[in-house]
Amino acid sequence: MSVEFIGYVSAQEQTEIVGPHGAAVDPDYIASSAILQERGGFNRVLVAFHSTSPDSQIVAHHAAFATTHLGLLIAHRPGFVAPTLAARQFATLDQLTGGRVAMHVITGGSDRELEADGDHLTKAERYARAAEYIRVVRQEWHGEAPFDHEGHYYRIKGAHSAVRPVHGSGIPVYFGGASEEAIAVTSKYADGYALWGEPLREAGALVDRVRSAARAHGRRIRFSISFRPIIADTEEHAWERAAAIQAELEARQEKEQDTTGIGLDRAGRKPVPGALPTNEGSRRLQKIAASGSRHDERLWTGVTQATGGRWNSTSLVGTADQVAESLLRYYRLGIETFLIRGFDPIADAQIYGNELIPRVRALVEREGRCGKLTA
Template identity: 25%
Template sequence: MSQDNIKFAYWVPNVSGGLVVSKIEQRTSWDIDYNRKLAQIAEKAGFEYALSQIRFTAGYGAENQHESVTISHALLAATEKLKVIAAILPGPWSPVLAAKQLATIDQFTNGRVAVNIVSGWFKGEFRAIGEPWLDHDERYRRSEEFIQALKGIWTQDNFSFHGDFYRFHDYTLKPKPLQQPHPEIFQGGSSRAARDMASRVSDWYFTNGNTVEGIKAQVDDIRAKAAINGHSVKVGVNAFVIARETEAEARAVLQEIIAKADPEAVNGFGSEAKNAGASSPEGEGNWAKSTFEDLVQYNDGFKTNLIGTPKQIAERIVALKAVGVDLVLSGFLHFQEEVEYFGRKVLPLVRELEREAVATKAVA
């Protein structure tokens, strides 16, 4: 188990409809005032990161969306310590635009911006905005070049790069970001191409929710590949958190979310997502084995099973840490009140269990 404390991030609800595709009441709003207050609550609660979402078109319960880089900057301006990860989609963004935007924000916020490179899963969105839809592994090849270009622009003067997707000739960006060597680079995906890309170029790898055993297999795989490449990568896992005073209360909330799911939206999302993953050479990827119930939460967050009492959830988080997870990326039903509750009830128990684990190891 790592000596470092496990870190916590939350999904920024900058997209309407919350984090579940359900008609259950969600006391969560996508507007900026709600999100500013939420960022302040999360920072006080002990969250280190927030992850903004990128969507360009409506669908699957998300009728309205605020653009990710803009809202990330707004949340950074409202906080003092929180780091905000802006989701960026190669295609609509070029590496030079992303590098310039994020370097400026990094300068303005004392080094608190990061980036999540999203390779793309929503073919209809690309079609709607006139962007070419590449084959599965080509999307990851483009993302890898995007990251290589970001790193080069941020760390070198007279940067030159000759890839299949991007080319630069003696380009110098000034000012560069404050963070050294550069802002943290996150990516997601569950396919072989996604894991291999992370093992070469990314600082962080996000995986969908899964069992402890399933996550361990992914962590072991990606760390072994990274070691061969002389690279190191940290791992974050998605989880939808339902923390209540009793397990029965928490399970009842889960059942109500699923019972009130929007079947048309869930099935539509599942079809798009699974088609994207099925086009990978191994026929897998995000959501390849997801059931209808799993897809009610966009990123298989129910599978991680952070559902129950604060003590149960804390124990499960420490079990994730024991198999190599460095960060929990969390979604909630009612974000402001539940993030506050998590910080007050769950996080102190996690830290206590981490201290006990370190002490036990020292004695042994």
């Protein structure tokens, strides 16, 4: 199996403990972080979506034209534009970038946040809409003749697109979520399944569930897992850095307490009572964090504990060699893609490119050679 690395590009420099620096849309930061990750050996970068954030497709467009071959995984919420229009938007950018685009369909984990954009569907309804949305998008990408669609959420007559994805297989579609509804959509329609960083046992069980569901439809899914690696020259220094990150985050939370009562979801914000996410992925992280801050030697949930499991927040802590060995264990579960981003985005991206990614690729290559020798 080939291994793939996905980084992260945001519109401004900001994490739980850094920034925000610069304007809400900082063109220089977008370009420089994209270039840095391209040079560091990342295959793609994720551009996230939130009800308060700059538009993900426009940010991705700027990152694309600052680079030459870096792929783009663009987070996209179904329901806010027509699926036929979204298909043409993604296909257009795919043509302009020479086939570097992928779509990460997200249904949203917070009802309150979705309501800010006028979406009042239930969780089950959002997943049903997402399934219908992906079907229409794919038909627009691949249909040779105009088509009609009569569904629960969309009614379309004579749809047809003059612009197609670069590759005949279309644009890769990623999906996430640990609920039964999410896995059902993934198994039928997604090319890649994204899960947050969990202990090996839990991650392996989730991979098996999704793989089995996809197999029932005669399909194979590519798996992606997300971590926030914390790397230092010694294991002791890495754990010291992890503790310092948690201390800095908690100090910030005390200074920036949300007094609005509506649970503003800014990076690192301490969740207010009643504002914790209820999606299954977050619940899984909350449960894992509640059972302890360290798992499988390297998995650390300190930031997850402080933020309520609202997003990718688990870390692998150690030297570059130790973290690479940990990632290899996830690779052995059948996970071929690693989405990694740091708490200090520029400095950590450099460490990943210089020290972590080459080590993991070397381990995977050696694993492949050993497999061929013993086959």
